[in-house]
Amino acid sequence: MCVHADELRKAIENLIDAKLHDVLYRPGGLDRLRAHRLTGVASPDIRNAERKLEEVLETLSPPSV
Numbered sequence: 001m002c003v004h005a006d007e008l009r010k011a012i013e014n015l016i017d018a019k020l021h022d023v024l025y026r027p028g029g030l031d032r033l034r035a036h037r038l039t040g041v042a043s044p045d046i047r048n049a050e051r052k053l054e055e056v057l058e059t060l061s062p063p064s065v
Contacts (some may be wrong), residue, residue: 004060011056015049022046 022043023029036042042050 004056007056008060011049011053015046015053018043018045018049 019033022045023033026032026043032043036046
């Protein structure tokens with residue numbers, strides 16, 4: 001279970017890093033982050049990080065019947 005916890009932590013950190021990088025280093029980053037919260041549209045880096053987190057969560061969740 002320790003390996004799964006580490007994978008989950010890394011995926012969460014990657015998503016946080018992608019969002020912080022977008023907000024702090026790209027012009028209009030804060031506006032883009034707000035738009036993402038309202039519309040779901042995000043930069044490719046954020047979408048990739050979200051996808052990776054979803055994949056990790058899927059591997060951790062028990063199969064539904």
